Structure formats: structure tokens, C-alpha cells
Amino acid sequence: MFITELEKLQEQADGDLKINDTELDLESLKTPQLHNKYLKHLTKFKLMLSRAEGDLYNTKRKLWEYYTGKADASVYAEKPFNFKLLRQDVDQYIQSNEEYIKAKQKVDYLNACIDFLDRTIRQITNRTFTIKNAIDWRKFTSGAV
Numbered sequence: 001m002f003i004t005e006l007e008k009l010q011e012q013a014d015g016d017l018k019i020n021d022t023e024l025d026l027e028s029l030k031t032p033q034l035h036n037k038y039l040k041h042l043t044k045f046k047l048m049l050s051r052a053e054g055d056l057y058n059t060k061r062k063l064w065e066y067y068t069g070k071a072d073a074s075v076y077a078e079k080p081f082n083f084k085l086l087r088q089d090v091d092q093y094i095q096s097n098e099e100y101i102k103a104k105q106k107v108d109y110l111n112a113c114i115d116f117l118d119r120t121i122r123q124i125t126n127r128t129f130t131i132k133n134a135i136d137w138r139k140f141t142s143g144a145v
Contacts, residue, residue: 005113006109006112006113006116009041009113009116009117009120010116013038013116013120013123016034016037016038016124017034017120017123017124017127019127019130019131019134021134024131024134024135027127027131028127028128028131031124031127031128031131034124034127035121035124035125038117038120038121038124039121041117042114042117042118042121045110045113045114045117046114048110049107049110049111049114052103052106052107052110053107055103055106056100056103056104056106056107059099059100059103060094060100063093063094063097063099063100064090064094066079066081067081067085067090067093067094068085068087068090069081069084
């Protein structure tokens with residue numbers, strides 16, 4: 001489910017980052033729009049990450065309570081846990097719990113999306129230099145320097 005969102009962003013970036021060298025003036029004008037587009041995506045994913053990190057912390061706390069015997073009795077009635085763990089082993093049980101793993105994978109996925117968007121925005125910012133260099137090269141090769 002999550003991978004498709006990242007793949008969509010990557011496909012969009014592949015198309016958006018291509019510079020049409022026959023219309024460098026129009027490409028230059030597109031740069032602020034592209035920057036804004038990917039900045040909106042970045043903001044959305046940062047907010048999603050914040051929510052996912054909160055969910056991860058809540059999941060970890062609930063699991064810690066469960067594995068340390070501090071959860072509500074109704075939790076144990078629904079899902080018994082009859083082991084006595086050493087405090088040093090609780091983290092290992094938490095990190096191997098399926099609910100925790102899913103929450104952690106969501107956080108990792110969102111971090112990957114944010115990293116991709118951050119790098120894409122940097123490339124968009126550098127477009128102006130690339131376009132300027134292309135224009136300067138054309139001037140040089142045509143003898144108009």
C-alpha cells in the first residue's frame with residue numbers, strides 16, 4: 001500500500017525534473033511551480049510522519065505495559081501473557097511484536113518519502129543553475145560570448 005505512494009512520487013519527479021533543452025526559458029519559469037508542488041508533498045508527509053511517530057510511541061507504551069504486567073486486567077483476559085520477563089528482555093519482546101513492527105515500518109517508509117522529497121526539492125533548486133549553464137554553453141558554442 002505505502003510503496004505505491006512513493007512510486008507515484010518517483011514517477012512524477014522523473015517527468016518533472018526533465019529539462020526540455022529546446023525551451024529553456026519555459027523550463028526556468030516552471031521551477032518555482034515545481035518547488036511549490038514538492039514542498040506541499042513534503043509538508044504532507046512530515047505531518048503524516050509526526051502522526052505515525054505518535055502511534056509508534058503509543059504502541060510501544062501499550063506493549064511495555066503489557067509485557068511488564070502493568071496493563072489493565074481486561075487486556076490480559078483478552079490476550080493472556082503468563083511469562084515473567086526480566087526488564088532487560090522487555091525491549092526485545094516489544095521490538096518483535098507484530099503491531100510494533102508495522103508501526104515502525106510506517107515510520108521508516110514515511111522517512112524514506114521525506115528523504116526522497118527533500119532530495120527532489122534540492123534538485124529543483126539546482127535547476128536554475130543547470131538551465132543557466134545550458135544557456136551559457138549555447139552562447140559559447142554559437143560564438144555569442
